[in-house]
Amino acid sequence: MKTATPRRSGPTPARPSGTVSKAGGISTAAVEKATGRTWDQWLAILDRFDVRKNGHAAAAEFVHVRHKCPPWWSQMVVVGYEQERGLREKHQTKAGYSVSASRVIAAPMERLWKAWTDPKSRTWLPGAKFTIRKATPMKSIRITWVDGETNVEAMFYDKSKGAVSKSQVAVQHNKLKTAAAAKRMKAFWGEALDRLRESLET
Numbered sequence: 001m002k003t004a005t006p007r008r009s010g011p012t013p014a015r016p017s018g019t020v021s022k023a024g025g026i027s028t029a030a031v032e033k034a035t036g037r038t039w040d041q042w043l044a045i046l047d048r049f050d051v052r053k054n055g056h057a058a059a060a061e062f063v064h065v066r067h068k069c070p071p072w073w074s075q076m077v078v079v080g081y082e083q084e085r086g087l088r089e090k091h092q093t094k095a096g097y098s099v100s101a102s103r104v105i106a107a108p109m110e111r112l113w114k115a116w117t118d119p120k121s122r123t124w125l126p127g128a129k130f131t132i133r134k135a136t137p138m139k140s141i142r143i144t145w146v147d148g149e150t151n152v153e154a155m156f157y158d159k160s161k162g163a164v165s166k167s168q169v170a171v172q173h174n175k176l177k178t179a180a181a182a183k184r185m186k187a188f189w190g191e192a193l194d195r196l197r198e199s200l201e202t
Helices: 028-035 039-049 056-066 071-084 109-117 179-201
Strands: 096-105 131-136 140-144 151-158 167-176
Touching (some): 039 056, 039 071, 096 179, 109 151, 109 179, 167 179
Antiparallel strands (some): 096 167
16 A cells, blocks of 8 residues: 655745746746746756745845846846746735836947937837936936836846947836736836837837
8 A cells, every 4th residue: 555655845846947938927048048047947046045935035135146147137036936936926026016028129228228318219108207216327227107106127238249239128117006007017018118129220
């Protein structure tokens, strides 16, 4: 007669290698390109760290400091882990809901930066009279959104190689109150960044 195998306690074990193609809305190809690790590798690392016990902030700091992951991507890695392991709903954070979107654009950084910071160049975002709280030239912008309650962070990266000019913008919209609002703004930013790319590449 077979005896039952006892259940393991502690962190959820990682899935077999190569099983997670997307987490937190980000593909494993994208996360590997940005951080040097696939989702399966990050899940295994954070399983051992025990995010449930140590918390989101400590996990993000661990990913950033120990594994040399950029700050924005450290947050995305932990959020993706939490969603994959059932520790939070899709887009949910401690301060509400958060959505992100990014685009690589075949244009120099100066043009991309101007398209965000110069109101006359912001035709790709009609009617959005937001307030820029802090701007680090060619690096980042912190914005109070038009509703006066949520905020947006835009991060900028120069992807140029030789004579080919390319830039990337990564947007994160935070403190959204509901899952419905998160879904709506996810679609909004996807469409807005498509318009931005089209306007700069023509």
